[in-house]
Amino acid sequence: MENEAPEALEKRVKERREGLPELPNAKKGEVVLRFAPNPNGPLTLGHSRGVIINSEYANIYSGKIILRFDDTDTKIKRPDLKAYDWIQDDFKWLAGRKPDTVIEASARMDEYLRFAEKFISEGHMYVCTCSGEDFKQFRIDKQDCPCRNNDSTENVEKWIKMNDSDGGYSEGEAVVRVCTNMEHKNPALRDWPALRIQTTPHPKVGEKYRVWPLLDFQSAVEDYLQGVTHIIRGKDLMDSTRKQQLLYEMTGWTYPETLYWGRVKVHEFGGFSTSQMKNDIEEGKYSDWDDPRLPTAKAMRRRGISADAMKRFWVELSLTEKDISIPLATLQSHNAKVIDKDSPRLSFIQEPVKLTLTKEDVKIPEILEIPRHPLHEEFGFRKWQLEVEKEFEVYIEKDDYEFAMSNNGLLRLKDFADVQIYSSQNGKITSLTKSDGRAIIHWLAAGMEHPFALNKPDKNGEWGVVNGLLENNDYPLGQILQLERIGFARLESSEMIWTHS
Template sequence: MTLTEDDKKTVEKYALQNAVKYGQAPQIAAVMGRVMGECPHLRNKAKEVTPFIQEILGEVTKGSPEQWQARLEQIAPELIEELCTRKEPEKGLKPLEKAECGKVVMRFAPNPNGPPTLGSTRGIVVNSEYVKKYNGKLILRFDDTDTQTKRPMLEAYDWYREDCNWLGARPDEIIIASDRIPIYYEHARKLIEGGHAYVCFCESEAFKALKDAKEACPHRNTPAKENLEHWDKMLSGAYPEKSAVLRIKTDIRHKDPALRDFGAFRILRMPHPRPEVGDRYIVWPLLDFEGAIEDHVLGTTHIIRGKDLMDSEKRQTYIYKYLGWDYPITTHWGRVKMHEFGKFSTSGLRRAIEEGEYNGWDDPRLPTVRAIRRRGIQPEAVRKFMLDMGVGETDISISLDTLYAENRKLVEPKANRYFFVWDPVELEITGAEPCTANPPLHPTEDRGCREIDVGTKVLVCREDAGKFAAGSKVRLKDLYNVEITSMEPFQARYIDDTIGSAKKEKMKIIHWAPVNGVPVRVLSPDGEFTGIGEKQIAAELDKVVQFERFGFCRIDSAGSEIVAYYTHK
């Protein structure tokens, strides 16, 4: 395939921005991250488009810093502005306002309509770290009262528990909102009795028109006694689905339409997926109401939420004022954009999985915790990655390369090395005696050696084979030196086995695999790689290894075929 003109421009602008930012040739990893974030149609074709991207980067590299700046100002001046205005976030966590040791209560409150993603992981890790810092209490609260739009998944409740524990964020208490509906009903009744809530029978479009015009709904001034009767009828099922909404009174002339008389409860007759709840309720609280009540009942002292949810806080403040409560201390943080994934939603991922686009929630192409766990990313690396972002209102744009760098520090000393040849080609060698190669299990740690029986043939990558011609001299890593004698058929002759001669003649060193090795299949964000590896790989089940000249991988299954999940370079 080739890149479209728009794709080429995207590559060029991010290559120029990278070059301008650092004053040197653009780095392909950083550029690829930005390009894949803006061009999701290229993600599954990364291997195919990489040569074209490298070519564009090569052209950019030929220019001078002055030329890079001028060209970037010409094709993407907004990226120049981004370089000037972007502030690097302070690493680490700032102190919590008015936090008292032993009295801090924080919560992470997901909707369990899918498993945790890297987006939600920030909330899990940061809340848990603050609680540890202040010897407080962490609550995992499932906000699962939307049975229709974001319908909960039964499996997701356990997935959140497992992933929180894996991340070192074991909750002190677990709350499920759908178990606590009577609590919300009780507080709704108090608000109705106080004249702060009313049952609205307007159709949604009619109410919106009134709200936009800053005009009161005709039901707004219904007496409290009559509203209580309507409320009881809602609960008893006397009204059709969506025909009545309990609304909280605010300022109907507020400058922000989102804060004018917001909905607190609606009628939905779709049963809840949890069998213990099922069709027990037909009147369900909306998220702002349920969350407001729970934060008070559970004694939440501090809330961290996205700055895009400031309206939720303002709506909830009305409920707190009417009930005489103090609102928790709230901190807002900006959005996090990860270049490799662009925009994604749990609902969208769920549809894609159901349609067969992905193999499941742990597909290595997905931004879920289940996927990165299966790839061999360590929880300590995820925690550091999230904590280093800090807590601030500045939006953050970051590449997973930062996470991979942290993970590499953890797995590099532990990962044993093995040969894996993808897209293999057989190389017949004359003049060499059958032998046993003894490559080290690790280049710096004293762990002994592997034993690989070698006959008169080995396997090499087709990509490597295509770089040579008859007469080329090559070093087979940790084995011996050969000279290519023929390309069709692919043959070589043994020269010698001294490393010194390879260095002296500047031979290219390539890896290889025995012809009697084990089939290996590697699943990665860029697709699937198949080939042959050493038999000893089977002993590394559920461990991260390094396939030399390929990358780190976690061995997922070992039988007649090794299945590995790609971790990173």
């Protein structure tokens, strides 16, 4: 058998793959990856995929992950000074660590301009002074623009004029193009633009530079300079890869291995446009970037989604080029598994109804001890001081009260006692032990509560405040709680933010 068909033995056995697929041509310890957002806002849910997938691969291959701020547009997607910090913060939360290197493209301008000048003098790029509209036509017609045939000396002169704020070209009058091929079958690759003039000051470096690289050029040069081995990007940038490969071919550089993912939408949010969110916040539709209704990393964190759940979520979606639309429930399901085991239980009474109960012959304890977590007694106990002398008052939810009224008034107060309730909002404690299969509800003893609010979405997804009574506690702000029979929520100073059930 081995002698007759050796190739049959070499064929890989079909196995179920788990986690991320292998990176092509990756050597442990030598992988360099990068995540390159535009700092025009904090990270969105979409960006979180980039942080997680790239940093996961860096972990798997003991490689490096670079965080690069692609901030070379001063006009359309202006960098937001605050975003540089936000993104580093979001990155650290998602990846569980800081990036190995942080680069700001705007701080690397000298390098980009140096390479631009080199490529122009070598004839790989040229200065084009045609209008955008004219060039568009040349591209459609597969015709060279008049500037294409200028010799490199002339191009260097024009390059100097581009950089000259005094008497040179002004914004829109000249761009630098990569000399590819005007008959390339893919129109997107025909002499693509590499640098242009921008006179809007940059928030970081002001008016120090006049000619700025476009993404394709900046990214191509920086990836080379940093020794990036693998690029993982959206498939909308496939043509970007091809443009950059053409430049790499001219310069003799080796292009990184490139992988892509498709577009992701979340049912509840649709897409994740940073500029759209920015507008909406400015118009007052949302309070800020961490408004729980927004698909930002900040908002997810505020809603009590754990970084671990985000990681599981993105790793499960893996690296496919398919455009997908996924319900938030998938992320929430991962999250529930992660947070359930260490979320302390607490009672929260929505729309409370106060009941006065008689104790009859039942002897109630002065202190009721309820575990903070049903599966982890080592977390300790909640200790409720009960009123043994005077009237005994409790709060239950209006819905539970109404349910009891239409079902003979029998209820069990969880972890405490069986009660019989009357429509007068009075009742009696009938026994401490559970005597039958009656419904068990959560409740609060009077004196153990304080008014508090829960900010949560209704059935239609509209967020609103539910007022109620929260069990007294000393958990720190940011603690994720499980409100018994309701769901998870994260504690803030003036309210709780709903996580999910």
